[in-house]
Amino acid sequence: MTWDNRSGGPPIARVRTLVRTFPTPEPEADGTLEWSATTAVVVLLEAGDHIGLGLTYSSPAAEAVIQHHLADIVRGSDALAVAADWEAMHRAGRNLGTRGLFAHALSAVDIARWDLAARVLGTNVAALAGGAIRGSIPFYGSGGFTTLDDTQLADQVDSWLRDGATRVKIKIGESWGTRIDRDLSRVHRLAALVGPGVAMMVDANGGYSPGQARRVGLALDDLGVDWFEEPVSSDAVSSLNLVRLSVRCDVTAGEYAADLYDIAALLPVVDCLQLDATRCGGYTGFLRGAALAASSGLQVSAHCAPAVHAPIATAVPNLRHVEYFVDHARLEPQLMDGVATAADGVLTPSAGNGHGLTLRRPAATP
Ligand SMILES: [Mg+2]
DSSP, rough: OOOOOOOOOOOOEEEEEEEEEEEEEEEEEEEEEEEEEEEEEEEEETTTTTEEEEESSSTTTHHHHIIIHHHHHHHBBBOHHHHHHHHHHHHHHTOOOOOHHHHHHHHHHHHHHHHHHHHTSBHHHHHTTOOOOSSSSSEEOOOTTTTTOOHHHHHHHHHHHHTTEEEEEEEEEEHHHHHHHHHHHHHHHHHHHOOOSSSSEEEEEESSOOOHHHHHHHHHHHHOOOEEEESSSOOOOOOOHHHTTTOSEEEEEEETOOOHHHHHHGGGGGGGEOOTTTTTTTHHHHHHHHHHHHHHTTTEEEEHHHHHHHHTTOOOOEEEEEEEEHHHHHHHHHHHESSSEEEEEEEEEEEESBSOOOOOOHHHHO
16 A cells, blocks of 8 residues: 555664675775675665665675664654755764764665655656656766786776767776876776776775875876865865866765765865765655755766666756666675666666565575
């Protein structure tokens, strides 16, 4: 049955969490971090006949944050009371700190809340956000780890081009900015792989000093790169601006933003704001962040988690694109059914209620 949201929805009867870790095919690295697996922390909220699903890519410790600090807030709550529970959860983080791990945990629960509310009302999450503006959204191929050899990079780029990607992004800033020659030669190689019709993007993950970033940025301009992500640490906002004013390519950041205060600090120093719904307060935080970016005349780009972002991104007017990050694009169909399909350069969400994603049965049991 469906519910009238003026009279409230069914109570949330059960809060379940689970952690799934997906090894990468081999160790991977960007400019400042190495990893060999990706961990998804999943939340399942049950109300009536409906189950809402949310997730964050985080530490397994995010599960404990949900169970110890957030589950009691949403258990027994009205399934349609999404905004009220967001406020209650955020208040519960006062002494812990509301950013970092806590924001990851809150984000997972909020995404599950949106999914559940939409399913209870018999509609999708875009409709709850005011309605889809478009049926699909542009994506860009993302990966290009510093650990890949030339053949592996060529294979990765080829897979994105087969999906119709018109933009691709690789990692630079290798070993904290100590391999600049290799960084630039890899961009040069990328240019040869994609040809003139595909835009090139790079992400230094904060690996350069401000001076290095300015000099690398000028070389990137010459190579035709139009997106220079986190040239320096995104915590160093004045340095971000320094780089931004020195180069032609867009300077971007925002993937670590946890709330509107973080976003407000970045808006004056970026050309496009990146936002991650699994970190910035769920769909609630993502939509609010996108609106705040619009107040500076900026577009937003969804960071990673393409399956999670695609359904809500269709309702965001100032959305530029969604990052089709290779690790997540690989694991999301293993974890969930209903994952958005990538073809012809766009991601098309499934037509199901909520965000259209459900936990796959093999993934449902440890
Ligand atoms: Mg990044």
